[in-house]
Amino acid sequence: GAGVSQSPSNKVTEKGKDVELRCDPISGHTALYWYRQSLGQGLEFLIYFQGNSAPDKSGLPSDRFSAERTGGSVSTLTIQRTQQEDSAVYLCASSPDLGRNTEAFFGQGTRLTVV
Amino acid sequence: AQSVTQLGSHVSVSEGALVLLRCNYSSSVPPYLFWYVQYPNQGLQLLLKYTSAATLVKGINGFEAEFKKSETSFHLTKPSAHMSDAAEYFCAVSETGTYKYIFGTGTRLKVLA
Numbered sequence: 001g002a003g004v005s006q007s008p009s010n011k012v013t014e015k016g017k018d019v020e021l022r023c024d025p026i027s028g029h030t031a032l033y034w035y036r037q038s039l040g041q042g043l044e045f046l047i048y049f050q051g052n053s054a055p056d057k058s059g060l061p062s063d064r065f066s067a068e069r070t071g072g073s074v075s076t077l078t079i080q081r082t083q084q085e086d087s088a089v090y091l092c093a094s095s096p097d098l099g100r101n102t103e104a105f106f107g108q109g110t111r112l113t114v115v
Numbered sequence: 116a117q118s119v120t121q122l123g124s125h126v127s128v129s130e131g132a133l134v135l136l137r138c139n140y141s142s143s144v145p146p147y148l149f150w151y152v153q154y155p156n157q158g159l160q161l162l163l164k165y166t167s168a169a170t171l172v173k174g175i176n177g178f179e180a181e182f183k184k185s186e187t188s189f190h191l192t193k194p195s196a197h198m199s200d201a202a203e204y205f206c207a208v209s210e211t212g213t214y215k216y217i218f219g220t221g222t223r224l225k226v227l228a
Binding site: 004031033035040041042043045048050055056059091093098099100101102103104105106107108109 | 124147149151156157158159160161164166205207209211213214215216217218219220221
């Protein structure tokens with residue numbers, strides 16, 4: 001596709017259930033990022049990938065959160081035993097490479113609501 | 116650690132008036148700075164970026180930003196606001212030593228007719 005694609009666009013889940021959020025980056029982009037956007041909180045870094053490895057996962061809030069990337073392409077963010085405080089918009093971004101002056105291209109996000 | 120601070124979570128301007136959105140950064144090394152815009156229900160889109168080539172950076176949609184080292188600022192401006200500029204704007208810095216972007220808390224711009 002032409003841009004970063006995220007699915008689902010909206011997800012409502014019951015507290016305690018597991019959820020998987022998917023990100024399809026722009027073809028050929030080696031770097032992939034996950035951010036969380038909560039109301040009034042700006043964007044919170046979660047994790048980034050270079051290829052299939054995750055050099056920095058320092059932003060994952062707890063061990064209930066995990067992410068993987070396969071084939072240097074699609075990434076999945078998994079949240080286990082969801083809590084109400086996990087409700088947020090989860091944004092994925094990709095960039096052609098890792099570099100301090102490299103632009104990140106963002107998807108439209110997955111809005112997660114935990115009830 | 117590097118950080119950015121955006122003053123004013125909400126800014127309102129009249130159509131045709133000057134837009135000024137403030138961003139101050141904290142960095143012990145030359146920073147790489149970005150402005151992104153987020154329209155309702157959309158992802159973030161790059162407006163412009165500073166990479167030390169020039170202190171005045173021109174971006175899309177008539178926006179520009181000036182890097183001022185003495186003031187540790189990277190404020191975003193547009194001479195004449197348009198209704199279509201209504202959105203949320205984020206300032207970001209690329210962190211040294213890692214490759215993650217550190218974002219400010221955002222400024223929501225409202226344009227009044």
